[in-house]
Amino acid sequence: MAEVQLVDVEKRYGEFLAVPKQSLTIEEGEFLVLLGPSGCGKTTTMRMIAGLEDITAGDLMIAGERANDKPPKDRDIAMVFQNYGLYPHMTVAENIGYPLKLRGMDRKSRDARVLETAQKVELDALLKRRPSELSGGQRQRVALARAIVRTPKIFLMDEPLSNLDAKLRVTMRAELKHLHHELGVTTVYVTHDQMEAMTLASRVAVMREGRIVQLDTPKKIYSEPADLFVAGFIGSPSMNLVEGRITGGRFEAPGVSLPVTAADRDGVVMGVRPEDLQLTTDGSAAVSGKLYALELTGDSTLVTLRDRTTSICARGPADFEAPIDAPCSLAPKPGVRIHLFDKTSGQRIDG
Ligand SMILES: Nc1ncnc2c1ncn2[C@@H]1O[C@H](COP(=O)(O)OP(=O)(O)O)[C@@H](O)[C@H]1O
Ligand SMILES: [Mg+2]
Known part of the structure; x- marks a missing residue:
């Protein structure tokens, strides 16, 4: 069964058509990457799935149910935003453990899970700090850890590696790939970095001006680009x-x-x-x-x-x-x- 389905989904901001009517099926367990240049509608598409943005027209289906009017908290989604969205008054450990606390996990199991997750993203030495005492890359890792600390139905990740230095980005890429293999959670991942898209995705949706111009496996996108835009965008x-x-x-x-x-x-x-x-x-x-x-x-x-x-x-x-x-x-x-x-x-x- 398809986990997430966009059926003729459209998004307007007032008069401005950010995402023209389009359909997209994200299979259960798939790692789907939305790839395209800045401003092509990737974040908007993702925010509609998350429930943070109203859908102007069309249907959003999650696990077979229409979800257009479902509040974000009822969608069982974990997100990593471009702008982190951390709680400034909480420590790193409290930020990471927050989704577990919300779900009533006891203190001891929570601490163990937080430490294990923090180690994965190399944050275990910074657990007592607050977000204001961290670099951009460190904050991004806290946001990532908070998303992966529990197993939701869907992961939504919006350029989660963009603020990391090149070396850590490559390490984290492998970590994400391994994590997806381990958990098998349906993931929608937004990036403008074609290398990230090619290495992580089971399928890539290449977007241009709000439209998906090609939806295929990385291999197919590389070997058979559908048009000049995709041909020029993929490969370095x-x-x-x-x-x-x-x-x-x-x-x-x-x-x-x-x-x-x-x-x-x-x-x-x-x-x-x-x-x-x-x-x-x-x-x-x-x-x-x-x-x-x-x-x-x-x-x-x-x-x-x-x-x-x-x-x-x-x-x-x-x-x-x-x-x-x-x-x-x-x-x-x-x-x-x-x-x-x-x-x-x-x-x-x-x-
Ligand atoms: N809240 C908003 N109000 C008006 N226009 C917006 C808003 N958010 C995004 N847009 C516009 O919608 C288009 C797609 O934006 P976005 O989804 O953020 O692109 P991407 O994530 O691919 O860089 C852009 O032209 C952007 O300026
Ligand atoms: Mg964006």
Whole structure:
């Protein structure tokens, strides 16, 4: 059974349409990530599920029951907000233990559970402090600990890792993933970070201007982006996108020529990921130009080529070296996917 269902749900703030009518089914036990740039309606969607925002039109179903008018406290949801929402007069321990206290758990079991949870998020040394005595990242971890201290029906997390430093973010990401594996609680997770979405999600809903433009597994989103927006948003460095035309079974653009399986047409955008290109010296070159920049990332080198209007990036071997402005050629690695999109609509046109 679907745990959370949005059926033709719409949100207006006065005249402003923040989330146009849309439907979304979140399966029981799923880790669904809402991914999109700032202002695309992620928080609004989440707040509607939480009951913190009125739904203008449509139905919100939780575990098969219409929940539009159910107060937040009756939804059995635990939330982590972007802005923490901690109680300033309580210590860290009291903040984390509050949901347990509300449910009448005795002091001793509560303390044990709080300590165990605090250890998971590396807060056990700060249990006696108050929120005002913590850094932003520490406050965020308190909010996270308070959400995971008990097992609700649904977790709602709004950019819960955004204020942590890079190292802790990666640790916490793994912690969240493990926690989800352990508890199997239906989770809706909001982020603008595509890496976070790809690593955590069972499915990703990519949003743009209030709309879900693609809902798929991370693998599918990566290998078969539905449109140019998704293609450009997922992957780092992002997919190379080149405008051109298809003629005689080849995609052609200045400095670029490669075989494709699509009918002849104009107004095409070809996409190829940096990791799907390799440096070549034989006659198989699909892209040729001058070396524009080399960036060593540690395990590989990002190689950027330019030819007048076209700029293409490839991920090459870490030991690759060549002088800037040297002529350079690239070819797709055997068997990789070349993506084709309609320039006007942005929609994918290959199979
Ligand atoms: N209370 C509000 N009143 C009016 N407009 C709002 C309100 N909250 C959000 N919005 C607008 O709705 C859109 C979506 O916002 P939000 O859901 O917060 O985006 P995201 O979380 O994806 O960054 C934005 O254009 C934002 O300015
Ligand atoms: Mg937001």
